[in-house]
Amino acid sequence: MNTKHVIAIASGKGGVGKSTISANLAVSLARLGKNVALVDLDIYGFSIPKMFSITAKPKTFNGKIIPVEAEGVKIMSMGFLIKGNEPVVWRGPMLGKMIEHFTRDVIWGELDYMILDLPPGTGDIALDMHHYIPQSKEIIVTTPHPTATHVAERAGVMAQKANHDILGVIENMSYFTPPGSEEKYALFGKGGGEKLAEILSTDVIAQLPIEALSDDAEVTAIYKEDSILYMQYKQLAEKIDQLLMG
Known part of the structure; x- marks a missing residue:
């Protein structure tokens, strides 16, 4: 795997919103001219x-x-390998084999970034990822x-115990600003991202808002140029890229 x-x-x-962030971060890095892959490791709950x-x-x-390419990103997902929306009914050992399969048996070419969309929690996939991709x-x-922050702490501590660097915390759904207004409404409370970053000795690298969709808007997970979140993801x-490439 030739990935920087x-x-x-x-x-x-x-x-x-972890998968939405994974997808839009991958696309935004590709828009910067980077060679990017996105690997959907949420084997049971694939959505990419x-x-x-x-x-x-x-x-x-x-x-x-050969991975499927969309929005300038090379993509691999369990969703490509099953019929329709059938469930994946596997036990732990098979999950680790899929991680190895996706990283070693796919023609990725030279990559600047590989984004891994992990399943939530600290289960088999996360453990196997730490084993197969120790440089992540x-x-x-x-x-x-507060509840999301409390649970997210476990994922962060697991990363630390595996000696993985934490680039930072992303606080999603941080606030909502109605169209035509500059007022920010904290629908899910305040301070969760900062508290988590403090616990994990890292920084909050983005606070992403909730963006309202008009009734006739195309509902898509990839934000377009006329959206507020397009610029947020570009900045992220x-x-x-500055943190890792210098």
Whole structure:
């Protein structure tokens, strides 16, 4: 795997927007001209193909998989390997084999960044990722809510125990600003990201707002140029690139 930087996006619980952040960070890095891969390691709860509206399946060449490309990002997901929306009913040992399969049996080419969308929590996938990809750095995702922060702490501590560098904390759903207003409403409370960053001895590298969608808007997980979050993710990608590339 010829990759300069591997970044795992982790969270303590589901529903905090981890996969949305993984997808948009990958796209924003690609928009900076970087060679980027996105690996959907949420084997049971894969969502990346749906977020990109991908219907194509990966092809093979000499026994290796050619990843699907969308928005300038090379993508691999369990969702490409099953029929429709069927559930994945596997036990732990098989999960580790998929991580190895996705990282070693896919033709990624030379990459600047590989983004790993981890499942929430501290289960088998996270353990196997630490084993197979020891050079990975991590970003911990939370919301401002105290419960999300409390649970996310476990994912951060796990990263530290595996001797993985934590690049920072992303606080998602930090606030909501109604259209035409500059007022910020903290719908899920305040201070969760800062508290988590303090516990993990790192920094909050982004506080991402909730963005309102109009009734006729195209509902997509990839934010377009006319959206508030487009610029937020552009700034996040630039910050991460500066941190890692110098």
